[in-house]
Amino acid sequence: MNGDSLGLTNLRNQNISSIKSYDPNWRVHASQPVDYDVRIIRELLSPSNSSLAQACGVSDTNQNIRCLVAIDSNVQAFYGERLRTYFEAWRIDTHWVQVSGDEAGKTLEAAMRMTEEMTSMGILRRTEKIIAIGGGVVLDVVGLAASIYRRGTPYVRVPTTLMGQIDAGIGIKTGINFSLYKNRIGTYFAPETVLIDPEFLRTLPHRHVVNGVAEIIKMALIKDAALFDLLEANIADINADNLAEVDSPLEEVLFRSIDGMLDELEPNLWEQGLDRAVDYGHTFSPSLELRADPPLLHGEAVAIDMAICVALAHNRGLLSKVDADRTLRLMQNAGLPITNPMFVASLLEEALDSTVKHRDGLQRVPLTNGIGRAVFANDLTLTELTNALAFISEHQYAYAPETVS
Amino acid sequence: MNGDSLGLTNLRNQNISSIKSYDPNWRVHASQPVDYDVRIIRELLSPSNSSLAQACGVSDTNQNIRCLVAIDSNVQAFYGERLRTYFEAWRIDTHWVQVSGDEAGKTLEAAMRMTEEMTSMGILRRTEKIIAIGGGVVLDVVGLAASIYRRGTPYVRVPTTLMGQIDAGIGIKTGINFSLYKNRIGTYFAPETVLIDPEFLRTLPHRHVVNGVAEIIKMALIKDAALFDLLEANIADINADNLAEVDSPLEEVLFRSIDGMLDELEPNLWEQGLDRAVDYGHTFSPSLELRADPPLLHGEAVAIDMAICVALAHNRGLLSKVDADRTLRLMQNAGLPITNPMFVASLLEEALDSTVKHRDGLQRVPLTNGIGRAVFANDLTLTELTNALAFISEHQYAYAPETVS
Numbered sequence: 001m002n003g004d005s006l007g008l009t010n011l012r013n014q015n016i017s018s019i020k021s022y023d024p025n026w027r028v029h030a031s032q033p034v035d036y037d038v039r040i041i042r043e044l045l046s047p048s049n050s051s052l053a054q055a056c057g058v059s060d061t062n063q064n065i066r067c068l069v070a071i072d073s074n075v076q077a078f079y080g081e082r083l084r085t086y087f088e089a090w091r092i093d094t095h096w097v098q099v100s101g102d103e104a105g106k107t108l109e110a111a112m113r114m115t116e117e118m119t120s121m122g123i124l125r126r127t128e129k130i131i132a133i134g135g136g137v138v139l140d141v142v143g144l145a146a147s148i149y150r151r152g153t154p155y156v157r158v159p160t161t162l163m164g165q166i167d168a169g170i171g172i173k174t175g176i177n178f179s180l181y182k183n184r185i186g187t188y189f190a191p192e193t194v195l196i197d198p199e200f201l202r203t204l205p206h207r208h209v210v211n212g213v214a215e216i217i218k219m220a221l222i223k224d225a226a227l228f229d230l231l232e233a234n235i236a237d238i239n240a241d242n243l244a245e246v247d248s249p250l251e252e253v254l255f256r257s258i259d260g261m262l263d264e265l266e267p268n269l270w271e272q273g274l275d276r277a278v279d280y281g282h283t284f285s286p287s288l289e290l291r292a293d294p295p296l297l298h299g300e301a302v303a304i305d306m307a308i309c310v311a312l313a314h315n316r317g318l319l320s321k322v323d324a325d326r327t328l329r330l331m332q333n334a335g336l337p338i339t340n341p342m343f344v345a346s347l348l349e350e351a352l353d354s355t356v357k358h359r360d361g362l363q364r365v366p367l368t369n370g371i372g373r374a375v376f377a378n379d380l381t382l383t384e385l386t387n388a389l390a391f392i393s394e395h396q397y398a399y400a401p402e403t404v405s
Numbered sequence: 406m407n408g409d410s411l412g413l414t415n416l417r418n419q420n421i422s423s424i425k426s427y428d429p430n431w432r433v434h435a436s437q438p439v440d441y442d443v444r445i446i447r448e449l450l451s452p453s454n455s456s457l458a459q460a461c462g463v464s465d466t467n468q469n470i471r472c473l474v475a476i477d478s479n480v481q482a483f484y485g486e487r488l489r490t491y492f493e494a495w496r497i498d499t500h501w502v503q504v505s506g507d508e509a510g511k512t513l514e515a516a517m518r519m520t521e522e523m524t525s526m527g528i529l530r531r532t533e534k535i536i537a538i539g540g541g542v543v544l545d546v547v548g549l550a551a552s553i554y555r556r557g558t559p560y561v562r563v564p565t566t567l568m569g570q571i572d573a574g575i576g577i578k579t580g581i582n583f584s585l586y587k588n589r590i591g592t593y594f595a596p597e598t599v600l601i602d603p604e605f606l607r608t609l610p611h612r613h614v615v616n617g618v619a620e621i622i623k624m625a626l627i628k629d630a631a632l633f634d635l636l637e638a639n640i641a642d643i644n645a646d647n648l649a650e651v652d653s654p655l656e657e658v659l660f661r662s663i664d665g666m667l668d669e670l671e672p673n674l675w676e677q678g679l680d681r682a683v684d685y686g687h688t689f690s691p692s693l694e695l696r697a698d699p700p701l702l703h704g705e706a707v708a709i710d711m712a713i714c715v716a717l718a719h720n721r722g723l724l725s726k727v728d729a730d731r732t733l734r735l736m737q738n739a740g741l742p743i744t745n746p747m748f749v750a751s752l753l754e755e756a757l758d759s760t761v762k763h764r765d766g767l768q769r770v771p772l773t774n775g776i777g778r779a780v781f782a783n784d785l786t787l788t789e790l791t792n793a794l795a796f797i798s799e800h801q802y803a804y805a806p807e808t809v810s
Binding site for chain 1: 554663
């Protein structure tokens with residue numbers, strides 16, 4: 001199409017300065033850079049530690065800072081006083097909102113209540129931050145609210161649970177559950193910064209420690225044989241206090257888990273690729289986690305899913321008997337379940353169908369071909385699922401769920 | 406922090422292959438590329454035209470295509486049959502969902518209903534597209550639903566209104582209103598492609614034509630004096646049929662509007678910069694548009710806001726009397742309102758306060774310093790607002806809202 005066909009003669013006679021070329025096809029091209037820090041900071045709540053204040057926006061030139069602090073009831077109970085003391089010491093004008101930390105509270109309503117708090121505070125669009133302090137649920141819900149309020153309001157993540165510190169809190173995913181569909185609604189929205197203080201773990205109930213260990217075992221299985229060895233050597237010592245201790249061998253467990261996770265996430269931050277090794281243990285569990293009764297924690301559902309994948313890999317000849325044994329033993333020694341009445345073959349098949357939609361038409365099931373390595377399967381059958389469950393039932397020996405508090 | 410301080414002696418003795426450096430500070434860096442086409446395509450619904458089918462995913466190798474088509478009741482009434490014929494001709498398996506095209510329907514509930522349709526269709530995450538066909542409201546609501554479902558499902562925009570074709574439909578913003586806060590909730594989420602067929606405009610009620618003209622006048626005022634001249638020369642001829650006509654002078658109006666808008670959007674797609682000339686006319690209107698009774702269309706609210714900005718600019722000596730006159734005359738000749746009982750000084754001041762939050766603490770009000778150029782003001786006063794309204798009331802001469810149908 002040229003100028004004449006658009007009847008521009010008249011225009012040209014009018015001596016218009018900027019005649020454009022009249023190609024009615026445009027291509028919009030741009031690139032959105034994302035940069036954020038993930039830092040392990042000890043004594044984060046000590047008033048002498050400036051890290052959190054800086055994350056709120058305090059600087060030499062700006063002392064007049066407001067922020068919206070979102071916490072759950074556990075953070076309120078264990079750290080509410082220290083947080084208030086900290087923000088007062090830095091003269092940060094804080095508004096507070098409490099968010100449910102339970103999986104059942106991961107709802108659209110919770111995210112919308114959060115946006116109402118932003119409106120009532122009159123939070124500025126860019127310079128006033130939201131500080132989310134809590135476990136994975138708080139970070140997911142607050143992250144979603146931050147991402148959709150005015151199409152994005154900056155937020156800082158302070159994960160306080162093991163799951164949050166090594167998994168849910170350090171990526172850019174936000175989300176809520178929608179009816180029984182886990183994380184069906186969400187966004188990718190990077191925090192400005194992630195501040196991790198292992199000291200928070202000291203108040204974590206043991207079941208939630210174990211919950212996080214499931215994702216650490218995942219990381220070991222898919223990419224870090226050294227982490228697997230470290231876990232095996234220290235599994236009896238994994239508890240809240242030991243994880244929080246400076247210079248303990250478990251500090252390396254934390255470090256390697258974070259490092260491995262970021263290493264996997266960074267090149268695929270928006271999940272352009274759907275063959276994701278970090279989806280290990282997340283094939284069957286997303287459909288079944290919320291249906292189990294009594295409810296499973298996320299890491300527990302992931303563990304049961306991982307056990308199935310260990311058995312699938314062994315039965316396919318990808319994983320030796322010794323390594324399959326080691327893995328199932330490690331999970332059980334960690335206090336994780338490897339079976340659940342909801343994880344039967346027919347429901348596994350259904351869950352796989354649902355995951356296939358999430359993975360755009362292919363199974364893309366990560367399986368270990370040796371500890372510390374992963375491949376993807378696209379041709380799992382119902383028979384294999386049945387056989388995997390049989391294999392697991394022969395390798396249950398120590399787990400007693402009632403001992404987990 | 407080095408290896409020794411983490412107690413790694415034991416690990417080293419175990420001959421671990423990949424000892425990491427133990428710096429507990431990570432920086433995650435990535436960049437998300439966005440590319441999408443905006444194309445003017447004539448006879449888009451002719452079965453011989455492959456453009457829409459290709460946008461749905463039809464290719465030489467893939468004939469087995471499903472898609473979710475979201476339309477409003479006007480599109481259903483005027484184009485439902487032709488759309489069905491088109492998709493049948495291309496053997497596309499379509500699922501349909503109807504979305505309200507009214508501003509009052511731009512709600513969270515509408516977006517969530519849309520996601521329920523995606524679930525019930527079982528839409529694949531990446532290869533099955535959502536095709537949104539309608540005005541700005543449909544595109545905004547469907548865009549939001551697409552962006553939050555599984556953290557992003559691809560969608561195609563087919564704007565059918567003038568507002569959609571030159572403004573709401575060609576950028577990457579999605580949104581819903583939240584109580585009386587316009588677009589308070591939304592995301593940035595680029596469509597895969599935007600297909601614009603001016604033929605759709607033939608069925609647009611005249612009031613909605615005029616509604617779109619407001620945004621075209623905006624584009625002329627902030628950056629395209631030639632477009633302003635073209636509008637002035639053709640204002641009496643602006644109607645649905647003339648806009649839809651091939652090779653009419655109004656086709657250039659469409660072209661320049663789209664071109665100008667994309668030129669403004671592309672370098673600032675995620676609004677990293679909040680000094681946005683395209684926010685001209687969007688300073689007072691976002692708070693007042695939804696409060697007017699009888700309701701205003703978006704472009705009408707923008708026009709009233711623009712008239713205030715014309716007066717503000719003139720009173721500041723930025724815009725000559727001649728150019729202020731020309732502008733207010735052009736708006737009124739287009740059939741746009743330049744006053745409204747809701748736009749009084751006290752409410753303008755309130756609206757400005759709200760916009761200051763949206764603009765991160767500064768007014769950043771775009772004003773024309775000559776037709777086709779914009780500067781930003783950060784120090785508007787209540788007195789100036791009052792004086793601006795007085796100026797406008799002296800320059801009302803032709804507009805009679807009851808003649809607009």
